[in-house]
Amino acid sequence: MNFLLLLSLISLRTHGTRTGPDGGWALDPDPVQELDLDLVLEPDLSAVLRRVDPRFLSVTIDASLAAEESFMALLSSSKVRTLSSALSPSFLRFGGTRQDFMKFKPQRRKRNSKNPGSESCQQLLPWVVEKQLKMNWTLQQQILIKEDLKRKFKKISFTEVTVDLLNSFSSCCGFNLIFGLNALLRTSENVWNSSNAETLIKYCQSRRYRMNWELGNEPNSFEKKAGIRVDGHQLGLDFLRLRELMSRSGFYRDAGLFGPDVGQPRDHRTDILGGFLQTGAEAVDAVTWHHYYVNGRDTSLEDFLDPEILDTLTSKTNEVMEKVKLLSPTKPIWLGETSSAYGGGAVGLSDTFVAGFMWLDKLGLGATLGLDVVMRQVLVGSGSYHLLDENLDPLPDYWLSLLYKRLVGPEVLKVRKRSGSARSKRVRTYLHCSNEKSYSRGSVTLISMNLNQNPSRISVPLVLSSSSLEAFILQSDRLDSRSVKLNGRLLQMLEDETLPDLRGTRLPPSDLLQLPGFSLNFFVFLDVQAAACL
Template sequence: MGVIENAVNDCIKVFFSYWTGGDRLFNGSSPVGLDLDLNLDLSAVFSRVDPRFLSVTIDASLASEERFMLLLRSQRIRTLAKPLSPAFLRFGGTKQDFMVFSPQRSQQLDSDESCSSIRLPWWLEQRLTEDLTQQQLILLKEEQQNKYKRVHFTELTVDLLHSFSSCSGLDLIFGLNALLRTADNSWNSSNARSLLQYCQSKLYNMSWELGNEPNSYEKKAGIRVDGHQLGVDFTHLRKMLSESKLYRDSGLYGPDVGQPRDHKLDLLESFLRSGAEAIDACTWHHYYVNGKDTSLEDFLDPDVLDTLAFKTNEVLEKVQQESPGKSVWLGETSSAYGGGAAGLSDTFVSGFMWLDKLGLGARLGLDVVMRQVLIGSGSYHLIDDNLDPLPDYWLSVLYKKLVGPEVLKLLAVSDSGRSKKVRLYLHCANRKSYTSGAVVLIFMNLSRKPARISLPALVSSSTVDAFVLQSIEPGEEGLKSRSVQLNGVLLKMIDDKTIPELSGAQLPPAEHLKLPAYSLGFFVFLEAQAPACS
């Protein structure tokens, strides 16, 4: 027994030495790529995001055949969804504008069903996951040919979505079809009214959107809807909601425009002029690169990551100009458009884009960021086709557990100026996990060399909880892994009802912390006693 205890103690000593920068890597011919000094302001909150800041989507294409919606009864998926709460769950995307509600009274769930009694037989779950893979190929062909089939959905789709979201602690946002038009090209609201009446009869608390990426309607459906008309349509929907006792105060979000190209925001500008008062938040979509021709280098390129700031500032400036004080959300976002980049968007390297988007988005002033997608559709999912969590899932759960809504000011400088390969953000720690005054440093090292950060006196006397995510394989080869390890331990589900406890490695106070090559994660300073976080 003594031998084992000594071995464990030796491992702990090595671990502390490694992470606090006391090992031989930092002596003499150290291969450290960058040495950074941190300047922190813990006195005041810089900005504050919605508690549901990190939110998720389910693409409407999952309902292309209604039987696939039954996957939302999977115990495994529900287990994985719960740690993402609190969050919005957006049901929308390209397919929403080709969906029509077709009630069939026989197609309903038992309203007395409890969350604990919901089950999906294993054989049906296996069959659905196998068939979904083939269905996605069909949907991809639709997208490539720009020929979208109309989809009819029944009460069952709505019941399954509401059951899943409420049992998982997520707030459902349902995307309505905006391409149902009248002869004078205004929105035909009759189908939406039918859906609203059903949802009200079931007392379903939910929020709403109308349409997806209206700037591409002409390309996808041969229908042109300008921003002014879209604003009129949203105002009409808001009036419908106000006539409902249940939905008079429900959220309405839009217009879910695609990211600005060539600095053009004409549709958004004209929409805000006619429809800003109807919406609770202005939503837009962002992707860094084209999934068809991107590369590993793009996912690690600081200049690519910085494009988010340019696009976001354009949108924020326009919204502030037309509707001062209006909340701005990323209503749909991921790494690469066109369904993601296979072998990149679903691997460890995607985490750099995702975590930087969360850190930078919060600092810039976005209130909510909705990740495309939780399950199904393309290569940018958090849960794969076998219902196994991918690296970005574990990163998202850690973010939820550790990061509070309060954004703090931080400046990191090196001898050569500001760093681009090391990305750092600072928040108050989540008070559900940590005591008042604790702060969390979000970090990414995009370099193949380790880096070191020098801590100011404000936090160098604090104990640190370290949550360091790395690939299970070293170097660039590991960047394309679909697995991830936390502090050296591989992350995987224990069983369908249980995910592992995501514990940090507690480090003693130190003046330096090390960032391994190609790593990302969080350092929580337990005794920072930040006035902004008290």
């Protein structure tokens, strides 16, 4: 039985698009037709092009969740813990716009624990409380959206409760916590006032909480959101001050410090980054910046499938890299916050299947370009770009992230692509060694996506075509659906603490790969014995 016939058995057929009965985009079976060759792949399996951090795919929790501290308890949901643990190892960044309006106000509660921070992995949120919090969170989101639109942000006080829950969540799920500090607490000389950060750091040290730090979120927007202008030179000095505090604490001497979390290059933002690097580069362990493709308030479904929009990541990344390499060439570069659309995401798009094309391409292209970590906004919280919905159920991008974690290793491989048709720009591929926790050494994983509505074909060389392989094909009935199928099977949790079996379909060797229309795909070549991956 040949490769294409096997694929057809798991419903990998030619598809077109139509408007569904609810007005959404739908996939509609068409008669199987003769296909032109879209890409010819020529991989180099002899050496690793580059390696990303093992926590390359990381996640964020927006500080807006703590705008009303009771909602932080959602991190103790058994479902959230189960879904999050499956994404480890990962960094967990706690920050965002509202971190620069937050102030730590300890309640000085007495503690009885002999082993601080470790007792709460089994202390999960009661179902009744979780249900009420989810109902209240729907109303809270409307309040946050109004604040965002008016750009009038209330000052927020948080207590040990927020810090304890973040530590418990990150340590129990296998995450490395990065806590974002308020950079808008400033003196009359416009120097960062570090007194509140000192209080917080002392508390975290007393509890022996393992955590890393950031200072400020998108300093290029300080003036717009708070009427305070901080240039890159001063920001770098502020980071040096924070590094001094960490060193003086002893406990956080070797903890990570990341920044400056500047917005993607535009106007004076690169000037802020340049000024920061001149004075504060030695303080940070990685340089961070933020990237979104489009404005969530005026984008369209077509934008999510536009290869020219996807390619803008290359120019933005190269611009940041040129600046960093000029002023601090040894520093790793991270996407400290990223998703599809800024402004909280695009309603009905950023939380649906079509968002996966932007997300998977960013992972593949970002690793190839030289980014070491990519932090997805947001795991759980406000907006439309979250991985878990308002009921804390996984959305399509969650399943895509989970598959990436299980199938893709940190070693990026070089692959040359020759076009076989004019549609080739809409067929995108990336190659890695496979994750050694899931597959034996020497196997490789091809990441691929088809932005065409009709199937596409990829030709692979003998070194790959002689190997047996496993196929993981993600599709949905509609591009704007909140559900996704893996090899024809709907993905959903079996219960709050049980994930489904994410099995691939074993296929015999073949020199052709067929990608269904509008599909996200992983092909694991099992018998390659690639020298780069041994």
